[in-house]
Structures are given as C-alpha cells and as structure tokens.
Amino acid sequence: MARHTERNNIVHRCQQPTRCAECEVRRRALFRGVPEAQLNWMQEYRHAQFDTPARHELFREGETAEYLYTLHAGWAIIYKTVSNGKRQIMRFALSGDFLGFQADLAARMGYGVTTLTPCRLCAFPRSRMSEMLEANARVAMRLAEMNARYMAICQTHLLCTGRKPAKERLAFLFLELHQRLRQLHGGDDSDGVEFPLAQEEIGDAIGLTNVHVSRTLQELKQDGLVRMAGKRLYILDQQRMRQLAEFDPSVIAESGYI
Amino acid sequence: MARHTERNNIVHRCQQPTRCAECEVRRRALFRGVPEAQLNWMQEYRHAQFDTPARHELFREGETAEYLYTLHAGWAIIYKTVSNGKRQIMRFALSGDFLGFQADLAARMGYGVTTLTPCRLCAFPRSRMSEMLEANARVAMRLAEMNARYMAICQTHLLCTGRKPAKERLAFLFLELHQRLRQLHGGDDSDGVEFPLAQEEIGDAIGLTNVHVSRTLQELKQDGLVRMAGKRLYILDQQRMRQLAEFDPSVIAESGYI
C-alpha cells in the first residue's frame, strides 16, 4: 500500500522504431492476420515507439488517454484501486498485449496501467482508433478476439478470488503466467520462466495480503510443486499443480497457439 | 449448491420473429449502428428466434456451442464452477447482451450460461460468425465495444470480490443492476426495478454465501439505503449508496446512453 509508481519523464522515443512488417511481436499482437501488403499503411496509425523505465504510469485511473499501446516488450499491470488504498491487479500485460481499449474511448479510464519492468511500447492515437478499425475489419475482429481472451483471463481470476482458497489461487496464477510466458519465449520447463513479481504484487492479483502470499508460497514449495530462484519461477509438477488449481490451459490460451 | 438448472426441451421457436429493422432491442445490441439499408441482409445471419423457460441451460461449461445469442428479453447468468460445487457468477446478462463470444469460437466454452427467467433469444450460427464480422466492420467494432463493456463490468466485480468487504460489494451490485435496468426500461427511481434474484444468486455473484448475503442485506435495509418488496429493488439513497460502494456509473455505462 505504499506508492507504487514514480512520475518520471525518462521516456525515450525510439529513433528507429520496429517496422510492423518485420516485427516479431506482430504474430501475437493487434496486427496479427493483417495481410503483408497492408502493413505499411496500417503502420501509419502508429504514432511512435517508446522505451519506458519500470514503474512508469501509462494510464492513470480516472483520466483520459491520448494513446493506446501495444506492449512490445516488458511487464505491465492493469489495476484498480479502492479509496482505502487497496489495489486489485486485473491482469498482467505481456509482450503483444494491447492496452487501453474500452467501450468509450473518450471516457475516463476505468483502470490504471503501470509498467513493472522497463518496457517498449507502440503508441496509437486514440483519436484515430475508430478510423483504423473501420478501415480494416481484420483488425477490428482481432481486437474483439484479443479482448475476449483478456476477458477469459479476468473471469478465471474472478472465479479464483470469489470461490477458491489461497493455495489454489496462487497455484492458478503461477500456471497462467507460466503458460503465457512459455508461449512468448518458448524454452523448456526445466528453465523456468522469468518472474519479476514481488509478493505484494502477487497478492494484489489474487486478493491476498503479501503476508499471506508468503505463507502460502512456502506451502507450495514444501509440497514440491514450485521453486523460485533468481527471479525465475519453476513449476516442478505440472500435473499436480493443474489438479490443485483446476487449471484448464485451453480457456486462456491464445487461439491458434495451442 | 443444489442443482441450478433443469434440462427441459420446452424451447419454443418464434413463428414470427422480430424483424431487426423494427427491433426495439437493436439500439443496445450487436446490430446497433448498422445502417438501415443493410439490416435486411444482416438479419440473414440470425438463424432463429426462441423463447425459453427459466433455468434453461444455454451453454454448458466445457462444451462447444453451435449458436451464439442475442438476449432479446429476460435475465441470464454467465458463471463458472469449481469442482467442489461452488459457483461464481461472472455477470448478469440482460436485454441486448450478446452471449457466447470467445477468442476461439471452436473451443470449449470457458463458462456456462443459464436463464434465470423466461427469455427470448436470437440465435446466430457459430459457423458464420467470422463471415458476419468480416462482412461488416461496424458489427466487428460493435462486438469489440460490447465486450469491452462486459470486461469493465467483470473488472469492477473482481475489484469488489478481491478488495472490498461484504457490505460494499452488495451495495455495488445493487447499484450496477439498478443502473443497467434503468437504462433498459427507464422509469422513475421511486418505482424501483425488477429484481428476480435469490440471495444465493446474489452471493454467487459477489463471492459470499447466501447466509452472509442475508445478514448483509439486513444491514443495508436498516441503514435506510435499500428496500426490497415484491421482487423489486428500491435504492432509497443513491448518494450514500454510491459513496459506500465507490460506484462510478460512467465506468460500466453503455457509451452513448449516459
């Protein structure tokens, strides 16, 4: 419940931004499925590419947004807060995720978004969003598809938070992030995955206090289910973990990648 | 935790289905914004219109869906369950809501949907969804917009469930439903709104037991904040309720209707 962000202006505009046609992230981002021939002029809707430090506020809860973003690289959190200072993290955003879309783009943001690690972002002016979607039904469909996936993730969190005890919730979050990161970076299970979260952030995502996350994490470790070392997370027993968390990979999977 | 649904086949296909061009529900449904001229052939994507009784299962969790639906009239719940029998209601669906869209339409449904009251539905074949969206970018945009709104609602529930005590959660749910129903049916606050929910359903939506809903509801009544009578809900003090629940109407409002 301390301050989670620092207003700093160390945002660096990339001088040689990634070209969409050559972008490795594109296959999981908004322009997935856009025909090669159209990429050059679709790219015109992107205003710029930025690098931000960790703990940089992209959207402030309740303010309006000038740009929407594709998260090119890094971790960010989408969260809401209560007046007593408590925070609920809605979702962890990873490479490829689209940030800031809401039903009424001109309205105040219903949530805040903050980077957890240094991030690279592609910025799209809010004012041109509907023009962009109307120009290309594929992009509009893709946006609907992406949001449907984010919804599925949000719903699993709601189920966990509303109806599962601490251990199950934590196991579920680990499996979810593990799967999403594996989809991004591939690799072997024995490598574990990058895991920059503090226990307070974990707790804010699954509706627990940092203290109780600490205790619950120890249980998972003692059960031989997970291991954490050097900012990496290792799932030691996928099967038992999935059973414990009632985790169904297909529900939150990116369609076409599993 | 009893059985919530009854498999019955008393589903009646409307012989003279509402024509989209004349449909009063359209202004808040998927075809909102579709030019008059296109409505007749867009209507061809609708397979049929049905009437179902209460407690009829539209989607079963984990099965695939043949049709997606516009809920024309009535109440339905979108929910997920845990193996121990506990249920979490994700959202209450009301007139105009679109049911069943997910990132991968061919995949198993990540949630179940069941009617609470008798309902009227417009059915769209799943197999023609992407064709329909591609044919009309407006509809694809509208779908993205609707889902963004559903996401906003889901997120407020996640915040409530994760970070607010019982009284605030209950107040929030009441305000949300009150506002949505007012948008649908208009009328004066002194009339209250239709409210067919049992306390068990309320609890399943905000992560409480029916027992604790009962106790918490009594508190709200004793505080002079709400009144319930004859399956209707009355908000007696909007201002104090909004303050208690930290309810911001604009976050979940249908854009263009507030």
Place this chain on the structure above:
DNA sequence: CGTTCTGTTGACCACGTTCAATCAGTGTGG
C-alpha cells in the same frame, strides 16, 4: 393443506488480516 424453496437466526469455527518485529539482500555513501 402438505411440500418445496427461500430466507432468517444462532453458535462455532477457520481462513486470512493486521500489526509488529526481525531477517536477508542490495545498493549507497563515507
């Protein structure tokens, strides 16, 4: 009327919170 479903009330309990002290790791400056 009986039956069934929904809501109410009470007693007890447990999961997770709160608060506080301590510890470990990591920079930072003298």
Place this chain on the structure above:
DNA sequence: CCACACTGATTGAACGTGGTCAACAGAACG
C-alpha cells in the same frame, strides 16, 4: 571496505470477517 539505509520476505500473536452447519420460519405452489 564497511556502515547504513532501504526494500522485500519471513515469522509470530491476536483478531475479525465471513463460512459452516443446523434448526426454523415464511412464502409459493401444487
């Protein structure tokens, strides 16, 4: 290089919100 500060993780004790279980009361419905 070490002292110091700062952040995040751990541990313990006391507490409280909400769950569980069970009995009962009304309402709805055949």
